[in-house]
Amino acid sequence: MAEEVILLDFWPSPFGMRVRIALAEKGIAYDYKEEDLKNKSPLLLEMNPVHKKIPVLIHNGKPVCESLIAVQYIDEVWHDKSPLMPSDPYERAQARFWADYVDKKIYDLGRKIWSTKGEEQEAAKKEFVESLKLLEGELGDKPFFGGQAFGFVDVALVPFYSWFYAYETCGGFSIEAECPKIVAWAKRCLLRQSVSRSLPDPKKIHGFVLELKKRFGVE
């Protein structure tokens, strides 16, 4: 049966990037539909009525919402190529734990870095660096979080690398100076086409953040 795969997405979204990377890793052809989040399409509202958010993966007409759920779905359906989840149950549990950690910390802290100032911003920067250092500890000397192979946690985290330049510029700090191993790991991931083609230019993300700051009235 011909597979119909559509991705409702928004180019700067790190959550959307996760799904793009997973689809690319599996070599899946899909229809990318850019959403205007100020004017959401009827398709998006129909496919994700609960949250009305991107990304939404639509496989043969059926929607899968929430980026990490979509990545697991892609991994399970197209299981014969580039497995993203480890096969051992304990390793899988660890992968899920750390992907969940990324979800709980990185986006919100990053957002605070570009959208606040003064003490609030300093606190966010500190916690952000601490979180990345914890992830560095988990990475250790491995090339990827999954070990020798690029996997689930790498997919969950690497999209935020495209936002690092924006965080650094808005926050006045260097992520590479604080967390060199994470930056080295991200650059290693970017050697993979699935990643380099899914992540926008960090300067473009910075431009987008500046527009957001204007729109929300943040200095």
Add this chain to the structure above:
Amino acid sequence: MAKVGEVKLIGAWPSPFVMRPRIALNLKGVEYEFLEEKFGGKSDLLLRSNPVHKKIPVLLHADRPICESLVIVQYIDKSWPSSGPSILPSDPYDRAIARFWAAYIDEKWFPSMSGIARAQGEEAKKAAIDQVAEGLSLLEDAFGKISKGKPFFGGDAIGFLDIALGCFIGWLRVTERTQGVKLLDEAKVPGLAKWAGRFCADGAVKGVMPETEKLAEFAKLIMGKFKAPPPQ
């Protein structure tokens, strides 16, 4: 079959999150040692086993820790595959749907439940209760579509989504009592109201779902400890 002492669960009896792996272990017929945390403090074992979040539940399987209740449930399902029914659905799309609603419960619905206790004043309380009721309405809809006429979200047997939501039934009943409202209302959410009864009666749940009375007493105790007297 797990060796005696091989499976331990760090937890506390009132916690709905702790209930999730307990139900999963019961479904699989796995014996485990329940290491009860004392209220108000965290044991060295907990801090060592979950240094990142310092929270219960933590499953210790041959001394290796697994954290986050739904991660633990999936781990249990994969580690004892031939014992009992599969907790996660077998079809990938059904799994994605189950995971979606479990994430909704944890990220949106449960916070709205905690919102009721935190709400100050009648208006805020009503708004908080309405939010929880709205969520239950969405979940009622989901139940209809997912169960397809069967007794549970998982079909004939309790599954992942039953566990993800069912663990809150005790606290829902406490909230109904303390707020004087009906949340699992047979008129508004008939499917869920009947499902709740079936869930609590299930063999894997009976021993771990606390009695509403006991939970209500516990709730009074913690509210008493956290409610500061209003400023003079």
